Each structure stands twice: as C-alpha cells, then as structure tokens.
Amino acid sequence: MLLIKKDLLADLAAALNTLLPGAGDKAAFESPKVAAHGDLACTAAMQLAKGLRQNPRQVAEQLQGLMLASPAFMRWVDAVEIAGPGFINIRLKPAAKQQTVRSILAQRAAYGRQSTDAGQKTIVEFVSANPTGPLHVGHGRQAALGDAICNLFETQGATVWREFYYNDAGVQIQTLATSTQARAKGLQPGDAAWPELAYNGDYIADIAADFMARKTVKADDREFTASGDIEDLDAIRQFAVAYLRHEQDLDLQAFSVRFNNYYLESSLYQSGRVEGTVAKLKAAGKTFEEGGALWLKSTDYGDDKDRVMKKTDGTYTYFVPDVAYHLAKWARGYTKAINIQGMDHHGTIARVRAGLQAANAGVPAGYPDYVLHTMVRVMRGGEEVKISKRAGSYVTLRDLIEWTSADAVRFFLLSRKPDTEYTFDIVLAVAKN
Incomplete structure (x- = not known):
C-alpha cells in the first residue's frame, strides 16, 4: 500500500x-x-x-x-x-x-521498513503516570499508543529512546505519603481523622503494611527498605513511591511495554536544572514580578496569557520543571521529541513551548510534538466504572490483562484514533478474547 x-x-x-x-x-x-x-x-x-x-x-x-x-x-x-x-x-x-497483501506476504517482517529517518535521534515520552496508584486503562491506552509509535519510527530507521517521566515531586506525592501514614496509624476512609483529600484505595493499606513490616522493594535499578518509623513522613513518601513504581513496572511488563529510561522530576530539582532554567529565563528578560509572584512573558510566544512560574509561597508551578525537562531532552541531542499525553494536558502545550523559546537554547518552535488522546470510559455490566484513585474504585490495567490478554487489550485500545473517545466494554472484551 x-x-x-x-x-x-x-x-x-x-x-x-x-x-x-x-x-x-x-x-x-x-x-x-x-x-x-x-x-x-x-x-x-x-x-x-x-x-x-x-x-x-x-x-x-x-x-x-x-x-x-x-x-x-x-x-x-x-x-x-x-x-x-x-x-x-x-x-x-x-x-x-490484493497487491498490498501480496507485498506483505512476500516481504514479511521487512514490509514497510525504510531508512528515511536514519540517524534521527527521537525521544518518545509516554505513560508518565504519577506514582500514586496502579496503572488504569487510561494509562494503558497511552502505553499502547506510545509503544506503537516507537515501533513505527524504528521501522523508518530512527534511533528511538523510550522514556517514562515520573512526577514524583508534587502535591499528589505528599498526599500519597499522608494517606499511607494514616493507614499505618490504623485509620481508615470514613474515620473522623482520615485526611480529607487522601487516597482511599486498598493498595494504600498494602503499602502501609509493607512499610511497617520493613519490607524492601526494587524500583528500576535501586532498592528501598522501609524504616518502619511511622512518624518519618519523608521515609514513608520514598517507600510509597518506590512501591508504586515497582507495581507500575510489573503492569508494564505484563503489557510487554519497555522503556530505556525512567526520568524523575525530583532529579530536576536535585541537579539544579529547575533553578538553572529560571535563571536563563530571567537573564533573557522574559520574566517579570507581579503580586509577589514570578511570571513568564509567554504571550510573547503565542500563549493567550502570561503564566505564573513561581508562586507567592516560593514553590514553582508544574510547567516550570516541564520546561527544564524538555531543555534536558534537547541538550541530550534529541532533535525530535514526541509526548503522548491525555487531552487534559492540552493547556500546557503553549506555555511549555513558550518557555523553551524564551530560554534562547536553540530549541525550534513547535518542539516537542504532541499526540493527545481522549480518556477511556470503562463499562461493566452496562454501568460505567469511574476511574478515581482517591475513591479507590477503578479497573486497573493489570485487571484487564488478566481477564483477557495483553494482545487483546492492545488491539481494543488501538482500534480507535487517539482523539476519538473510546469505551472499553469489559464483558465484550472478555467474550471476544
């Protein structure tokens, strides 16, 4: 064809x-x-x-x-x-x-392969779920899309780097830590002392139990052993993140999705990249102070309004480490970058690109490319299953794989274009597997 x-x-x-x-x-x-x-x-x-x-x-x-x-x-x-x-x-x-079928049969695995992108260093960032819970079917759609896109670029000769970006430095991680601590202290959802915004899933109780038992978990190439100190919130945070990263790794292995690297948001702060990025933007004259906050002149680069970079409490807004991260991608030699993200990230595109342009680092306009996908509705027995980590009631990617198969889940999730809303009917998927 x-x-x-x-x-x-x-x-x-x-x-x-x-x-x-x-x-x-x-x-x-x-x-x-x-x-x-x-x-x-x-x-x-x-x-x-x-x-x-x-x-x-x-x-x-x-x-x-x-x-x-x-x-x-x-x-x-x-x-x-x-x-x-x-x-x-x-x-x-x-x-x-018929000619296409004949070509496929004749060429087999070589069909469609070309060298048009030979020498092109391409980084594809996908899944990138917060380590605050198991992967759900929405993450599964992103995993299937990202893996397929990587495979396609490789068939065209590109050198593809698959990267998972862990948002392990935000408010949600602190919520994970306090939720785990509350469980470790014997509290449960519904108790008067249960934190209002805590995660209610049973997996939080599992993390708390392993923390108190001083278990060891492995995430990537590092091991974390729990201290069992119920008052050490930072130790709880580190263990909970490692525990969930390990669980997500198991989910991805079951889905036959591999990554070359797991990049931690926290490393951007520890290495000074976030502060260095802000310093570049200040030196370029692309920031201003107003109302006790630091702002980026993002309207200079097509954004609909200027954006707060540093809040009055001294913390950075979430797009600042994103800018630092993409500057790091460019510095690593990835002249083509593709991000696979949900439609809810649409609003961040303009501000991230504005930050990259304002940094005067030679990054071209339109970097990185984005493939945005709609979320997945899950139906079971004619009723929608809500995806909510806080409520603790959602179907995980691993559930779907166990009920059907990895190939079946991939097929269903790739059967619609990314920007088309998709309903995953569990009963139908099991019946057709």
Whole structure:
C-alpha cells in the first residue's frame, strides 16, 4: 500500500500543479472519518479554492477529472467521489488491496521498513503516570499508543529512546505519603481523622503494611527498605513511591511495554536544572514580578496569557520543571521529541513551548510534538466504572490483562484514533478474547 499510495500522491501533486503552479506540495491523503466514504480522502480542493478564486466544489470537479485521467489513478482507483463543499473521497480497486497483501506476504517482517529517518535521534515520552496508584486503562491506552509509535519510527530507521517521566515531586506525592501514614496509624476512609483529600484505595493499606513490616522493594535499578518509623513522613513518601513504581513496572511488563529510561522530576530539582532554567529565563528578560509572584512573558510566544512560574509561597508551578525537562531532552541531542499525553494536558502545550523559546537554547518552535488522546470510559455490566484513585474504585490495567490478554487489550485500545473517545466494554472484551 505504501508504494501504491506514493504513486497516487505523485499523480495528485501533478494534478494540483496543473490547476495552480506550485500547489503540488499540498498533495496529501487522510483517512475518511466514516469508513463507508472510501479508503482515502483529500481536502486539497478547499485549500486551492481561494488561490483559484473559485468555489471549492468547482475546484474538486476539475481535480476529479485530472485524477481519473492519471496513470496511477486509472490503475489503482475504482472511484473518485465529491462530497459536501469539496471533499474528495477515493475508493481503491480490489487489486490495490490484493497487491498490498501480496507485498506483505512476500516481504514479511521487512514490509514497510525504510531508512528515511536514519540517524534521527527521537525521544518518545509516554505513560508518565504519577506514582500514586496502579496503572488504569487510561494509562494503558497511552502505553499502547506510545509503544506503537516507537515501533513505527524504528521501522523508518530512527534511533528511538523510550522514556517514562515520573512526577514524583508534587502535591499528589505528599498526599500519597499522608494517606499511607494514616493507614499505618490504623485509620481508615470514613474515620473522623482520615485526611480529607487522601487516597482511599486498598493498595494504600498494602503499602502501609509493607512499610511497617520493613519490607524492601526494587524500583528500576535501586532498592528501598522501609524504616518502619511511622512518624518519618519523608521515609514513608520514598517507600510509597518506590512501591508504586515497582507495581507500575510489573503492569508494564505484563503489557510487554519497555522503556530505556525512567526520568524523575525530583532529579530536576536535585541537579539544579529547575533553578538553572529560571535563571536563563530571567537573564533573557522574559520574566517579570507581579503580586509577589514570578511570571513568564509567554504571550510573547503565542500563549493567550502570561503564566505564573513561581508562586507567592516560593514553590514553582508544574510547567516550570516541564520546561527544564524538555531543555534536558534537547541538550541530550534529541532533535525530535514526541509526548503522548491525555487531552487534559492540552493547556500546557503553549506555555511549555513558550518557555523553551524564551530560554534562547536553540530549541525550534513547535518542539516537542504532541499526540493527545481522549480518556477511556470503562463499562461493566452496562454501568460505567469511574476511574478515581482517591475513591479507590477503578479497573486497573493489570485487571484487564488478566481477564483477557495483553494482545487483546492492545488491539481494543488501538482500534480507535487517539482523539476519538473510546469505551472499553469489559464483558465484550472478555467474550471476544
């Protein structure tokens, strides 16, 4: 299909250049949003309409004629149809699909592999769940997406680095520590002294029990042994984070997802990268003080408003270590960076990119790239299962794998585009496994 699509793109580019010289670079195909509309879609007619001073549908009709008369379209295309204001839908002949199958059978594992990205250092950050609970199905969608994207880039010759960024330095980690301490003291959710914002899941009780038993857990290449000191909140925090990092590692192993590195947010503070980043921004004249807080002039780089970097209590807002982290990615030689994140992170894109631009470190505009995905709704027995660590009632990724299989979960989570809402029906998945 790659070669067929390449031939079709070449003929489409020639047709566009015929209509408007220089317009060939707009040649592109999309996947139709509705499968019944065809195999490929093209919006070039609407893009050329203004330059040609014509109605988009008129442009589509001219483009349709040129496409149907071209060699590649005559060989591989069954129909070119115009829809709506000027959309062009393309239906391939059965022979095109049969040729693709023949190519796959002939080339086997080599099918689709190219060297177009040879030498390209690419870092893909994905999952990056806070170490505050087991991985849920939403994390599973991100793991499946990230792993698939890494695999695709590797088939094109890129040198891919898979990285998991641990947010182990925020308020949620302190909440994890106080929740574990409360459990260790014998408190339970619902008790009068139970912390209001604590995590209520049974896994907190498991962490507390192991901490008091002075257990040892291994996270990555380090081991942590619990002190059992119920009053040492920092020791509880370190053990709880290590415990959950270990549990998340087991989840990912069960899902056959591997990482080259686990990068800790706390290391950005310990190494001085956060302070160094703030110093760079100050030196560049891209900050100002107002109301006792330090602000970034992010509107200079397309953000809709300036952003607080350092709050009045002296702590940094969450995007500041993100900027420091991405400067570290760039400094490590990763000229291409891709972040796989949930749609709820959309608002951070502009401010992170603004911070990178303002630092004058040579980072290009648009760095890093983002693939945003919607969250996953989980249904069981016709009822939605809410994903809530605080409530302690949610289906974990490991649950889904045990009920079905890793391959089945991957298939279901990758069966929809990232920006399409997906409902994971547990009963259906088990039945079809």
